[in-house]
Ligand SMILES: [Zn+2]
């Protein structure tokens with residue numbers, strides 16, 4: 052993946068500054084011992100999601116024993132997602148936005164390393180069992196405007212840390228009416244049904260594999276569901292989902 056020049060310059064400048072100046076907290080200007088850490092106050096403000104949480108969607112449970120023996124929340128029980136398991140590192144709250152919005156909109160690409168480490172901890176089991184890691188794609192127009200896909204940066208971090216193969220282009224995303232002429236009949240149907248599809252050139256990499264799908268934020272789950280369906284349609288053995296942050300109550304956002 053090619054990072055935008057200004058992001059590389061920013062990263063290089065930060066790396067240089069880290070050598071010259073004491074490192075600062077991930078989310079404030081407080082000095083810390085090493086780069087990529089929180090200060091004590093910001094660490095206290097960060098809502099890490101740990102067990103107990105819904106095994107299907109990563110929703111943190113308020114009390115132990117919630118979700119029954121299978122640890123599945125009411126929503127997933129009533130309407131099971133197409134993926135098998137999902138985990139999120141953080142609750143999507145004000146503090147999580149201080150990490151995720153600069154990564155997404157302000158070229159703070161170095162935040163992907165810290166978020167990736169948090170995701171690797173939350174999704175250790177999923178990562179250990181994954182055959183391949185695949186990011187949720189950006190629509191091409193948006194990728195051109197933003198010049199990098201934050202989900203791909205996170206996927207690269209978790210894949211590298213766990214020594215799992217990363218396939219950045221396993222999924223394509225459609226927004227406007229797509230040109231379907233180059234797709235096989237089956238893929239064309241999938242493209243019409245949903246906004247995501249696996250290009251024919253990538254089907255062999257997905258077929259029979261347990262795929263770990265990576266995104267920055269899980270809100271309603273519709274995006275990950277579209278991606279999971281496309282991956283399963285292409286023959287994936289199973290799909291798990293790993294995100295940096297999860298919205299606890301999608302209706303509140
Ligand atoms: Zn701080």
Ligand SMILES: [Zn+2]
Pocket residue numbers: 105106107108109110123124125126127128
């Ligand atoms: Zn659930």
